[in-house]
Amino acid sequence: MFSTISFEESFSFLNVEIVAAYNCDDLKRFVERTINTRDTDSSLKSDSDIQELFSDNPKQPSSVTVRKVIDGIVNSTIKIKVDVGDISVAISQLLKNRYEIDYLNSVKTQEGVCFKNMTGGQKAIALLELVFRFDDEKYPILIDQPEDDLDVGGVATDLVKFIKCEKVERQIIIASHNASLVICADSEEVIVSGSNLISAGKYNFSYLTGAVENPEVTEQIITVLEGGRDALRMRARKLNFKNEL
Numbered sequence: 001m002f003s004t005i006s007f008e009e010s011f012s013f014l015n016v017e018i019v020a021a022y023n024c025d026d027l028k029r030f031v032e033r034t035i036n037t038r039d040t041d042s043s044l045k046s047d048s049d050i051q052e053l054f055s056d057n058p059k060q061p062s063s064v065t066v067r068k069v070i071d072g073i074v075n076s077t078i079k080i081k082v083d084v085g086d087i088s089v090a091i092s093q094l095l096k097n098r099y100e101i102d103y104l105n106s107v108k109t110q111e112g113v114c115f116k117n118m119t120g121g122q123k124a125i126a127l128l129e130l131v132f133r134f135d136d137e138k139y140p141i142l143i144d145q146p147e148d149d150l151d152v153g154g155v156a157t158d159l160v161k162f163i164k165c166e167k168v169e170r171q172i173i174i175a176s177h178n179a180s181l182v183i184c185a186d187s188e189e190v191i192v193s194g195s196n197l198i199s200a201g202k203y204n205f206s207y208l209t210g211a212v213e214n215p216e217v218t219e220q221i222i223t224v225l226e227g228g229r230d231a232l233r234m235r236a237r238k239l240n241f242k243n244e245l
Contacts, residue, residue: 012165013129013158015110021102022060031058034090036079044068044077060098069094109158121150125162132166140171147178160184179225187212192220 031037037045037054044050049065050072052058061069072078073087073094080090104116107126115126124146132141146163147155155178163185166172176182182190192208210217226232 011110011129011133013109013125013162015108015112017106017108019102019105020099021105023098023100024058024060026096026098027053027058027061028056030093030096034080034084034093036081039079040072041077044072050078066094119149119154121148121154122158124149125158129162129166132169138170140173142173142175144175145177146174147176147181152178152180156180156184177225179221182221182225183212190214190217190221192217192224 031054035054040050040054045054047068049062049068053061053065053069069078070091073080073090080087084090105114107115107130109118109122109126113122115123118126128143128146146159150159159181163172163174163181167185174181174185188211189209190212194206194208195203196206198204208216208220212218212221222229222232
């Protein structure tokens, strides 16, 4: 029945496939609240299907088991509790739809990692995409440090891919301390914020704006996000890059 559920939206990071799970705990509550297991016919209680249904850990009943229970309620070999009232109430509760959407297993990455097994950073991207997809408007959106809980590789792949895909539809403003995100996501405008202490509790804020290709902006990216040219060159040498930066 869940095969009719579909999404018009196309996902770039996620893959949503509806997974239905049977709520066995609710079935157990039905038995506890509705069936008088003590006074139920002893010969019926010896049936393996009924034993499983009356156990502490019942499983999804088969159609055969459901039919046995209905027959037992109708012919009174299965007793219902007094406060339940009419047997039609008991049968109605037995036939209740106990299938539920298992959201933690329905939401996955494109590589098949379920939401419950995602890293903190992957979960953040997943939630971001759900917000983006189910927002009917295309207003600009401000995101504060989306790289948190992601390793550098995750930023340069998952997060960058997501941002580049989404910025086609709307303006995205990001506050970040990650150079890979600023550079690899093809930022169209970079704003560098600085502050100087004037006196106790008072600061003077300054801003520099421009494209990544702007020499002044490039210098600030190297200084603020890469730790300076010396640090950048040292990393390049340590990693055995052939070309100097």
